[in-house]
Amino acid sequence: MVGSVSPAVVFLTFTPLIYIIGHLVYALYLSPYGRFPGPFWAKLTPLWLTLQCRRLHRSEVVSNLHKKCGDAVRIGPRHISIVHPVAMTEVYGHRAGLVNSPFYDARGGNGSIPAFSSRALSAFEPHMNHNILAFKNRLQALSMNAASSVNMVVETDYLAFDVIGDFACGQPFGFLKKGYGPFGLVSIIDRRGEVLNALGTMQLALRPWMNYFYVDGFWPSGLRARSGLEHFGRQAFQRRQQEKSGRSDLLTYLLASVNARDRQSIPEEEVIAEAISFIVGGSDTTSSTMATFFDNVARDQKMQRRLQDELDEVFVQPLDDNWVAPDAKVSKLVLLQAALREAMRVRPTSSTGLERLVGKGGKRIAGLWLPEYTIVSVPTYDTMHDAAIFPNPSEFDMDRWLHPESGQLLEHFVPFSTGHRACIGRK
CATH class of the missing domain: 1.10.630.10 (Cytochrome P450)
Structure with missing residues (x-):
């Protein structure tokens, strides 16, 4: 019959449309992740997060989402970012039981x-x-x-x-x-x-x-x-x-x-x-930490004097032109170690959350139940800029590490992440 449409054409036309509509309905309303707030496009495709990485603004965008939406935000169809005092241990700790997400290329054992x-x-x-x-x-x-x-x-x-x-x-x-x-x-x-x-x-x-x-x-x-x-x-x-x-x-x-x-x-x-x-x-992270340290110390003459006084007290003049401070003594310089620690806190070299995959059966993290195969991450930057743990988090304050209760801060000081997959550079 003239003007009739073959079933094949109908099938090829409507099948993709039905799939798209079904995907939209599931991702926005039926998905177990629908209860988590997040950008519209992040709920539909992981390419939203790819775009933030391409623009070199992932950390900033995710941090702003947490400030706006709370502790848990959806930054991918099944990717949940969590900022909570216990999340770091429950995601990356030795007994967390989570594995690397597809973000990482799988390789064999590390001989280094x-x-x-x-x-x-x-x-x-x-x-x-x-x-x-x-x-x-x-x-x-x-x-x-x-x-x-x-x-x-x-x-x-x-x-x-x-x-x-x-x-x-x-x-x-x-x-x-x-x-x-x-x-x-x-x-x-x-x-x-x-x-x-x-x-x-x-x-x-x-x-x-x-x-x-x-x-x-x-x-x-x-x-x-x-x-x-x-x-x-x-x-x-x-x-x-x-x-x-x-x-x-x-x-x-x-x-x-x-x-x-x-x-x-x-x-x-x-x-x-x-x-x-x-x-x-090793190179990029080390240089970034040193640059952050020099930048902040150069802006504060009082801090410079305090650090210099500590050095002069431990290393008595005169010193040979070829002298280099031994690590055994440097590691015991309290003010210097506090300043270096603060440099790593203020601007961690890896500020994004390392991605992990929830195993079969699901897992409760920071009080939230996450289904199996959920990708979960805990942003390092936001963890170490939590005002409830680090008052005035944007300020470079090495004295926060000199107080008697500073030991409690170390529980949330994670520039190298934590657990058995933490950066080996922490040594």
Whole structure:
């Protein structure tokens, strides 16, 4: 009959429409997460959170949502962000029972753990002191030029990368000596981190295709940065293989370790990946913390005098030009440790909540029942800016760590997260 529509056309037309309507109704009204407040689009698709990461405003947006909506907010179709005094332990603690969400790429056992033993770290101190001395000499040279200013963000980057390079690969990368960052490594790591943070919130099926999403150069350029970092890591690995220094470093432990699954030696590709992860995670976080510390101390002359008085009391003048403060004494400087702790609290290097997956049967967290397969996260920034725990949380106040009751604050001081999956840098 003329003008008739075939059943196939009707099916192809209305099936997607019915699916979309059904998805909307379920996500907004029938989902077990419907009771949690959150942005409209966050309830429908994880791409809402991807967009916040792409704009580099995830922490700020999620923090504002908590201020507006309360302790628990929905930032994905099945992703709940919780800010509550007990949430950190119940999500990340040793007995929490939650596992990594799809945000993370699964890999085998970590062979780098022995490198962070007390014995290994003590053995590395002389090598670290060499880099600290180079850092001190560079700052003194820069200070001789009264017309110049010193960008401590850049300088702390140089120190952090050289220390991490020395620890991971047996020699510094040469940033302090050259006075610039070779290979464009700093910008590569920054872009890689931004892209991977956004990719982690995206559906697994979409991730490989973002390399070809040329409408927004953020994605292909970030993935090229990832490739560039892998190339750099491979070069460092090959150089370390050729130069038999006899000292132990991260690569030494990785090459000697075995896979937890099959007790076989870790493949070269995974050794390189582990080394890159350490270089990225250790350098950027260390430099950010140092820059925050210098920034706040430089703005407060009273704090400067107090810190200087403590140093003068412990380290009696005169001191040799090549002198570097031993860690055994530095770790006991009460004011300095308080200032460093406050720097990590005010601006934690990882401010977003690390994602975990609720196991079968569901779990009650901070008094809220969450179904199985819920993605849950606890924002580090908001946890350490809770005014009920840290009065005047936006103020840099090292004295908050000097009060007799400051021990209670440590329960909520989580710049490295907590539990057995906490950042290994806490050591």
